[in-house]
Amino acid sequence: MEYAPYGWRAKIGLIYIASAYAMEVEFNQMAPEGVTTHTSRVALCERPEQFTISDLSTLQEDVLEATKLLAQAPLNTIAFGCTSGSFVNGVKYDKEFINQMETIANMPCTTTANSVVEALKSLNIKKVAIATPYEKDVNDLAYQYFTDCDLQITNMTGLGIMNDYEISNLDIHSIYQMAIDVNTDDAEAVFISCTGLSAANLIKVLEEDLQKPVITSNQATFWHTLRLSNVKANLKNFGQLFDR
Amino acid sequence: MEYAPYGWRAKIGLIYIASAYAMEVEFNQMAPEGVTTHTSRVALCERPEQFTISDLSTLQEDVLEATKLLAQAPLNTIAFGCTSGSFVNGVKYDKEFINQMETIANMPCTTTANSVVEALKSLNIKKVAIATPYEKDVNDLAYQYFTDCDLQITNMTGLGIMNDYEISNLDIHSIYQMAIDVNTDDAEAVFISCTGLSAANLIKVLEEDLQKPVITSNQATFWHTLRLSNVKANLKNFGQLFDR
Amino acid sequence: MEYAPYGWRAKIGLIYIASAYAMEVEFNQMAPEGVTTHTSRVALCERPEQFTISDLSTLQEDVLEATKLLAQAPLNTIAFGCTSGSFVNGVKYDKEFINQMETIANMPCTTTANSVVEALKSLNIKKVAIATPYEKDVNDLAYQYFTDCDLQITNMTGLGIMNDYEISNLDIHSIYQMAIDVNTDDAEAVFISCTGLSAANLIKVLEEDLQKPVITSNQATFWHTLRLSNVKANLKNFGQLFDR
Amino acid sequence: MEYAPYGWRAKIGLIYIASAYAMEVEFNQMAPEGVTTHTSRVALCERPEQFTISDLSTLQEDVLEATKLLAQAPLNTIAFGCTSGSFVNGVKYDKEFINQMETIANMPCTTTANSVVEALKSLNIKKVAIATPYEKDVNDLAYQYFTDCDLQITNMTGLGIMNDYEISNLDIHSIYQMAIDVNTDDAEAVFISCTGLSAANLIKVLEEDLQKPVITSNQATFWHTLRLSNVKANLKNFGQLFDR
């Protein structure tokens, strides 16, 4: 039984895509003692069965409104959880957007793409192989985002899916295989993109089989919110990143 | 490690008050295997330090919008989690409101007050003692709500708090004591009201010391969403209600 | 560490379809202490992506050869694991076929369809709802098989899949849903057909949510081989059947 | 309960001797998470009570047929599990035979003798003591096989058993003793030969008492299939080999 005040060490705010469901589940699975997650949602588009780059690039207004809503709770940090949503508007836009969130919330904020770059930096990674569920147009923008952050991409694959439900449905076998397949010998890490994927529980096995760090969108975002909240917990089951 | 599809048995949608944080934490603590919770938020008012009956009675529009948002995810049931929000508009209004939510979401929906009444009925309770953190005006409306549902209230106490943060901060000792104090010999159950209270983990001990069923807002709401999702899981640590 | 002679209580022989893989995994998961499983395979057809009723009805010769092979090991019982393989040739043929296997193996033998009927009888079930992954033609033959065994079918559904790999790939969420959906109030039990399905671990949850016995092809076959081997183990996690 | 897709990390195919039963049991005991084993069988001879070198040297045709059968399942690697079956035809024949298997199966394949040599190499062993249950003629061929692989044999003992059932029946005390007895100070490792022996669970204790790596046929074969499937799992209870 848990009798301590909930979130006594840190309370994390999460703004997530309405049609998806993996991210808050994984935040709860990864939570160290004394840390809780609190979620609000924004709609990616009218028909999540077929989202577009345009949908991804126009989420910001709703996210800022959600930031204001979440900031009513006594939180430590707020994250916007949508990897491709950051890719499509580029690094510079993303940094400014985080500033806007912080102004509204009066606490540290981050986005998933920003968290991933911070994660790779903290591990001193220069070369990374990237697997995504997206189609090529989104991957090209992801490529640009990482390149602008001085990262070298040794390989990049996409499953060509632009249906948010289908992404959520990808099973553990498919995600495992997509990470094994994208890996190259010269990659210093593998990054599995998309906050809709149920990939966090695979990290430990993938790091054993690939013998290098594995980063996922949800893991990196959660790690970044913890560190922004001054929580240094070293989680055992979710990859080398939490040693940092 | 969890490799099953998240929420393979049921995914529960929760609409919660922006400034509060206990309810989604307790939904996660109570979750049986294969059940996950997915949250979006509405603002109770501008200044949660001092909310009013008027704030409680005008949440509906925002809740229906949040219902539409949440219904984009492949959920089984959606609940609106705010006990006093139902009390202030009365039983009849509450039933109609649930209908509106169901029309929008195209799945079963419920409110906390409605869940509490269903919980008491399923346990064949006629006489109940009620402890709340609220001030007298809200308690009077709660009294009316339960009386209209043919329940007899043997005793009712309130802490007189109308600051949402203060309610969230009530510690385990104070909540335990408020439940012990409100109890009367003729009460067949004790109900601890408010989705902002961290009371779920106290239920087992309270049922041992009071020797009767104990209902809390979050427990009853979660129980109702499970049963509306056809999940009959008999949780061991959260009171006799889950035998039903 | 396991230092006892392997299979000291019973060694079960299993003849399974070459392209499938769930059954021997589930036999191992269900095994009580001292019981082991030993497998050999037969090909369902040349292209498992598209099998036919004709493929199902002509497996017998290969199965008898496999029976001879397996019988070289010091086993207690041999089962042929292919539910629809029994359906297509009917009850009478199935009984005679079991006799042929027993003549060759000089020990008790069974088939999956035969095991399922024995399981339902041991639970005193008269009315059963049946969910299968098959197309209608196979379901019609299954209907005949059970009717000939004096069982009443309250409902029967099929997913229309005749690709063996696709059947193996069905995830826990889809199988759970297919069992919930086929259930009718008057059914005394639900049977989930097909040895290719990964359904054994769902039984406990399904029995909780359906509040009636749930039978799967692999569970019933394993149960029958145990009982034919005089092992009365009462497994805790695989359904009420093992109380029998 | 296991809700992940069976064998999501790797599915191992095993071709085993019909009259024996230890190998698939030990593959299952050693399996890391996400790895499953799938078996088919070939007959060593008509009367396993008395097999001959001639029986051992003529298994290949049946094995290739079993390879074709097993390859229908979506496996990662296939192994032929019969140590002496490789010894009798020599190293060169064994390598060619593996090639034939791989051509049929279109995936990596191996034999037990080949796996043992790979295991010893990965541990940088040059000098090995070898204990077998066989009679001298088979041991002589084993000696030749290892010598041809540039290994030096410091000691070799055999129990003189050519009855497959008797080999399967050897108890833990006898196998422990045979490993202790064959050891020499200058041996860098001890190898216990025969896929019919129940020796895997002894490895940890033997490595403690001998203070050097211990290799068994079933352990080495399973290790090799894992590594050929790109699974780098470091099993804790089955010897130093799995550090490699």
Add this chain to the structure above:
Amino acid sequence: MEYAPYGWRAKIGLIYIASAYAMEVEFNQMAPEGVTTHTSRVALCERPEQFTISDLSTLQEDVLEATKLLAQAPLNTIAFGCTSGSFVNGVKYDKEFINQMETIANMPCTTTANSVVEALKSLNIKKVAIATPYEKDVNDLAYQYFTDCDLQITNMTGLGIMNDYEISNLDIHSIYQMAIDVNTDDAEAVFISCTGLSAANLIKVLEEDLQKPVITSNQATFWHTLRLSNVKANLKNFGQLFDR
């Protein structure tokens, strides 16, 4: 880790003999969740190596002073832990003394002898066998105390020890034997007297071997303070008394 407010369910006050040490250790061992013990001390006499009936009968003034001290803490109940201290002044005096404590402390109070009588009554015991470490004079007064409470004593033994350190030193074997030896067929319960004895952990085994309830001074006192604090916890390891 324990993050709940200490003693959130109940805080028990204990007044104990300065030279002894078993009672607070056993109170802590028996504590259900949320219950803590808080101790202050009184001197039995100048030289605990040889205490007298006179020492036992003149503790009251110090105890009342200790009651006042302890009552400064936010406790639920206070107990004076010295069995023979109650015996020597008789039942009537003991009741009045408890009243005095309650007047000072403004909460329920009890003594060990009073708790033991309450314990026996709650178990509907009429006939009890009593083992003590004391000499005959003290036993005679104990006999009178129980007889005055309408209890029938089937047998009574004493070890003749009036050295407080020696009593504390009695080992588990000696106490077990003294309980086995005092038992008579017609006794409905066995009572082991003295708060200095380390007897609480023996209760479960003694109840198994004697097949009747076993009461010890420390167990009965702790049980009584729990019940006076409205804690109904049913401890599993300390005898049938806690079913009451």
Add this chain to the structure above:
Amino acid sequence: MEYAPYGWRAKIGLIYIASAYAMEVEFNQMAPEGVTTHTSRVALCERPEQFTISDLSTLQEDVLEATKLLAQAPLNTIAFGCTSGSFVNGVKYDKEFINQMETIANMPCTTTANSVVEALKSLNIKKVAIATPYEKDVNDLAYQYFTDCDLQITNMTGLGIMNDYEISNLDIHSIYQMAIDVNTDDAEAVFISCTGLSAANLIKVLEEDLQKPVITSNQATFWHTLRLSNVKANLKNFGQLFDR
């Protein structure tokens, strides 16, 4: 079940403030096997709701009387647990007072402030940040005490509370936050002062988040009594101090 003689390794005596309750609870939580704690009390003042520096500076006579009382039990070490009680009379007085206790008790004695300084020394700490619940006047005397012990204080904060009950009521979230807030980069350790605080269970998490040793009054006092009793137990969950 615990059948060993209680406190066979060491019995610790504790003199504690009557109105407080955290210290003996934490001594019991931290206890390594074979170590027990035995408590007596002194009154801080008549009205613990408002204690003064004068109250703190006049406890000594009562403490010496309590020392005499406790010394009747066969203890190894006695501690007086009241941090500010030492601060107000200064280092020199504190040392002399310990001598007086030792003369009476004929065994090693200590005070909390003395234990804290010993703890910091054993960790080779020169610069420490200090958080207290007290008001400024008490903090100033604490500052003097540590400075006189050659420690440099990098930061010092106080909550301004002089109500003993309020100090006892401080929850885990407030204490965590007060330790995080007082920390400075140049501090080599953080000290959380006051034996009334429930801080021991926070040490492990705080050391993880602050990445430096954390000392609390109760932890340091218990550590010092263990070491004075020649118990070198290395507790795992209560901070780096126990490595010393």
Add this chain to the structure above:
Amino acid sequence: MEYAPYGWRAKIGLIYIASAYAMEVEFNQMAPEGVTTHTSRVALCERPEQFTISDLSTLQEDVLEATKLLAQAPLNTIAFGCTSGSFVNGVKYDKEFINQMETIANMPCTTTANSVVEALKSLNIKKVAIATPYEKDVNDLAYQYFTDCDLQITNMTGLGIMNDYEISNLDIHSIYQMAIDVNTDDAEAVFISCTGLSAANLIKVLEEDLQKPVITSNQATFWHTLRLSNVKANLKNFGQLFDR
């Protein structure tokens, strides 16, 4: 760690055959808390590879000497562990012999055959099936012994072994099979004879598969010594006998 006085509840003396080793191992495995076993030995004959009925019938003098030796330790009960040793001299002799042991040891004594009869009586068994490792001559005397005790033998089998080492070597599979094979429908219990057999760990599984009480020589002897020592422990893993 075990810090209680060894055998504080009871110390059992065992006189065992020098060439055998199973009985003291099983006494230790079955021991409830607080019970220990202490062994001395007698030689069955010069060459245990081939013992005779004459050897069995002339052990008594050595046993009485061993009784005297063992009785020097502070034991509660002494047993002579050799089932056939009692059979060969008959019931009357056995009873007298027990009397002689008790006269020497001044405590309760028993033999294995006597214990088995007491065990069957306590379970109200009239008809029993008996499996032994012995040859027919010994079985005939066993038959007589049980018949003289008013027990009806529904079936009796023997393995014909008169080599004490071979009996000790019988593995779990052989003993399981011999118990399954001897069982008859009308037997109310199965008795597996011989203190040299390693059968105690099989009892639970055998009772599950046979659905009736199973008695072994070592289990019955240990049960009898416990009951003679007034230990009523209800062991969970060694058969229904311990409910008595």
Add this chain to the structure above:
Amino acid sequence: MEYAPYGWRAKIGLIYIASAYAMEVEFNQMAPEGVTTHTSRVALCERPEQFTISDLSTLQEDVLEATKLLAQAPLNTIAFGCTSGSFVNGVKYDKEFINQMETIANMPCTTTANSVVEALKSLNIKKVAIATPYEKDVNDLAYQYFTDCDLQITNMTGLGIMNDYEISNLDIHSIYQMAIDVNTDDAEAVFISCTGLSAANLIKVLEEDLQKPVITSNQATFWHTLRLSNVKANLKNFGQLFDR
């Protein structure tokens, strides 16, 4: 449940004093997997309440007879367990006596005193502090024994007890204290003498508090029998000796 052949790794023979009981209990507690102990007894004297040096020096004939008896079982090593029995006749006699035992038993043998010296040597100890329960005459002979083995004794204490029952009764607190008291700064290890003491479970705590290796008679004897049986098991709970 234990289904492996008892003592499959090693069977240890123990010759022990009839009136004592600690040694076989501790051998069983220390046993690594696959190792069992088998005991026979010799009488120290007629009246163990008062044994003499003469009793100790005339045990040899009985021990050799017991060796012959035990050697009938298929053991690996035999030990004679009586520390002072070796001291009284000196090192040279002890070595010859071991030779006699080995000649009779045809396997490695040892005595306790010999094992202790081997233990100290394996830990490279030159200077040792020795605590015994004996009177001075025996201690003097012990001093001679160790000195003759080139060991330097930094301190030696004895409790002066020559009653075997009293030695067996010494409790954990007294033995702990006697080890703490005998220790000197220059001692590299502490040796607690006597096979009748229940000291094995104290070793781990003593090594923590003394920060040096602790040797007891029973631990050293068991360690030596394991090593003589080629069992290199590294026990975790019984001292640094088992690292050797």
